[in-house]
Amino acid sequence: MSESIKVLQDGPYQVSPDTRLNIQSIGTDENKVSTHWDQGAEYPGKLTPYFLCRCGRSASKPYCDGTHAAVKFDGKETADHAPYAQRARRYEGEAVDLLDDERCAQLRFCDRGIRAWDAAIQSGDPANLALAEQECADCSSGRLTLVRKDGTPIEPDLPKEIGAVQDVPRGLRGPLKVTGGIPMIGADGREYETRNRYTLCRCGESQDKPFCDTRHVNCPHMKGFDSV
Numbered sequence: 001m002s003e004s005i006k007v008l009q010d011g012p013y014q015v016s017p018d019t020r021l022n023i024q025s026i027g028t029d030e031n032k033v034s035t036h037w038d039q040g041a042e043y044p045g046k047l048t049p050y051f052l053c054r055c056g057r058s059a060s061k062p063y064c065d066g067t068h069a070a071v072k073f074d075g076k077e078t079a080d081h082a083p084y085a086q087r088a089r090r091y092e093g094e095a096v097d098l099l100d101d102e103r104c105a106q107l108r109f110c111d112r113g114i115r116a117w118d119a120a121i122q123s124g125d126p127a128n129l130a131l132a133e134q135e136c137a138d139c140s141s142g143r144l145t146l147v148r149k150d151g152t153p154i155e156p157d158l159p160k161e162i163g164a165v166q167d168v169p170r171g172l173r174g175p176l177k178v179t180g181g182i183p184m185i186g187a188d189g190r191e192y193e194t195r196n197r198y199t200l201c202r203c204g205e206s207q208d209k210p211f212c213d214t215r216h217v218n219c220p221h222m223k224g225f226d227s228v
């Protein structure tokens with residue numbers, strides 16, 4: 001298998017044929033707090049590279065239908081290429097530390113009663129440590145990462161796949177949720193740091209392209225859900 005993503009200039013994401021694509025919905029508890037991911041249907045596998053919408057205007061989401069050309073999509077990449085560990089701020093905790101690079105997709109898994117930052121800081125309590133681990137593991141943008149005192153990051157074991165996020169509580173589509181360490185190359189040929197978790201903008205409005213920066217939340221064209 002050789003999963004990979006290439007950002008095309010002012011166009012879609014080109015994805016290698018081997019890469020699994022499915023629907024992934026935010027699951028909540030009775031208080032509408034994000035608590036888990038609901039795995040939805042999988043799109044049929046492709047024998048050739050396929051293209052995922054980046055401008056947000058496709059009528060065939062999550063796939064590209066060529067509309068980016070008609071709307072003159074400006075897909076300029078502005079994201080910092082520096083490694084996460086260099087960009088992230090460290091919050092010192094009792095048992096573990098928390099890294100935070102503020103690259104957020106507003107999927108809201110980081111506050112299940114105690115915010116991930118506070119749970120990590122007070123991680124001497126095993127219940128807080130377990131909560132912080134869960135909250136960070138579900139942080140699909142990769143914004144939050146726990147680090148042991150010996151410097152080892154605590155990363156969940158995630159499948160190599162792309163999820164078309166459905167933000168069910170808000171009735172809209174979210175970013176593309178990329179897991180399992182799929183490499184990504186920018187339109188200029190420069191590779192981004194390969195990470196276990198990251199979220200790609202597919203509304204076209206992020207100011208941190210190609211990554212999601214939460215702006216899809218206010219996009220009328222992201223209303224509704226994808227289906228297989």
Ligand code: FES
Pocket residue numbers: 105174175176200201202203204205206211212213214215216217
């Ligand atoms: S999908 Fe989140 S900012 Fe575009």
